[in-house]
Amino acid sequence: MAIEILQLLVQSADTWLFEGNLSGLSDREWMALRFLAGANRFSRTPTALASFLGATRSAASQIAAALQNKGLVVRKPSAEDKRSIVLCITGEGEKFLERDPINLLRDQVEALEAGERSRLHDTLGRVLTGLDVAKRRHRADVCSRCMFLVESGEGKDRHFKCRLFRKSLTPKDTTLLCAYFEGRS
Numbered sequence: 001m002a003i004e005i006l007q008l009l010v011q012s013a014d015t016w017l018f019e020g021n022l023s024g025l026s027d028r029e030w031m032a033l034r035f036l037a038g039a040n041r042f043s044r045t046p047t048a049l050a051s052f053l054g055a056t057r058s059a060a061s062q063i064a065a066a067l068q069n070k071g072l073v074v075r076k077p078s079a080e081d082k083r084s085i086v087l088c089i090t091g092e093g094e095k096f097l098e099r100d101p102i103n104l105l106r107d108q109v110e111a112l113e114a115g116e117r118s119r120l121h122d123t124l125g126r127v128l129t130g131l132d133v134a135k136r137r138h139r140a141d142v143c144s145r146c147m148f149l150v151e152s153g154e155g156k157d158r159h160f161k162c163r164l165f166r167k168s169l170t171p172k173d174t175t176l177l178c179a180y181f182e183g184r185s
C-alpha cells in the first residue's frame with residue numbers, strides 16, 4: 001500500500017516538476033515565485049529562498065534575477081536589517097500566479113470535502129515531519145505549528161510573538177510560510 005501511495009504522489013508531481021518552461025517559467029522559477037508570494041517578511045531573502053529550493057545561494061539569486069527581469073519580483077531594502085535586501089512579488093507577479101501550473105492540483109484538492117482535506121493536510125504534515133527528522137533538514141511551514149511562536153491574550157487582545165526573531169507578528173503573519181520554522185516536538 002505504501003508503494004501505491006508513493007506512485008500516486010509521484011504521478012501528481014508533473015504539475016510542479018517538468019522539463020522546459022510553462023507560461024515562460026521553469027519549474028524552479030514557478031517554485032520560487034510561489035514561495036515569495038506566500039513567505040513571511042523574514043523569509044523573502046535570497047538565503048531563505050535558496051534553503052526552500054534546496055539550491056545554492058548563487059543559483060537562487062539567478063532564479064530571483066530571472067523573475068526580476070520579467071517584472072514579477074523586485075528587490076527592496078529590508079525593513080528588518082538595512083544591510084539586507086528582500087525579494088518582493090510585484091502586482092504583475094501576483095497576477096501571473098493565476099497561470100501557475102500547480103493550480104490544476106490545487107483545484108483537485110479544493111474539490112475534496114472539508115474533512116478529507118483536513119485529514120490529507122494532517123497526514124502529509126506528519127509524513128513531512130518524519131522526513132525532516134530522518135533527513136535532518138528544515139522545511140518551510142507556518143507559525144501556528146512552530147516552537148518559536150508565543151501567543152498571549154484572547155479575542156481582540158490576542159498577541160503573537162516570534163521568540164527566534166524577537167518580533168511581534170500580526171495574525172496574518174502567522175499564516176505565512178517561514179523558512180526558519182521549527183516544528184514542536
Ligand code: SF4
Nearest residue numbers: 143146148149162178
Ligand atoms: S514563529 Fe517560527 S515560523 Fe513564525 S516567524 Fe518565528 S521562526 Fe518563523
